[in-house]
Amino acid sequence: MTIYKIVPQQLWSESVDTGSFTGSPIDIADGFIHFSTAAQLHETARKHFSGVPDLLLVAVSASALGDALKWELSRGDDVFPHLYGSLPVNLAIWVKPLPLDSHFRPVVPEL
Numbered sequence: 001m002t003i004y005k006i007v008p009q010q011l012w013s014e015s016v017d018t019g020s021f022t023g024s025p026i027d028i029a030d031g032f033i034h035f036s037t038a039a040q041l042h043e044t045a046r047k048h049f050s051g052v053p054d055l056l057l058v059a060v061s062a063s064a065l066g067d068a069l070k071w072e073l074s075r076g077d078d079v080f081p082h083l084y085g086s087l088p089v090n091l092a093i094w095v096k097p098l099p100l101d102s103h104f105r106p107v108v109p110e111l
Helices: 009-018 025-030 038-049 062-068
Strands: 002-008 055-061 069-073 079-083 092-098
Touching: 002 009, 002 038, 009 055, 055 062, 062 069, 062 079
Parallel strands: none
Antiparallel strands: 002 055, 055 092, 069 079
């Protein structure tokens, strides 16, 4: 299964330089890196990233994250993937821009 992380381009660029993504400010505050499944991604993008420019969408294989990935109850009684630890950037399957539409909502690419 592929899971997805929406990341500010600047943070991802810095992570590429160091080899590891340690999380955005909300991830760090919560103590884990927030991911979404394909089914959850559009709502996550709309709810948390509307109006935010310069975003990237990072795809990662859930199985590559091992025991550090936990599936936990969250928004709307749905179970979300949370990574307890850093994300090695070399585990990214792909990274794509996440542009905003004319209403400033993120446009999720076809997955």
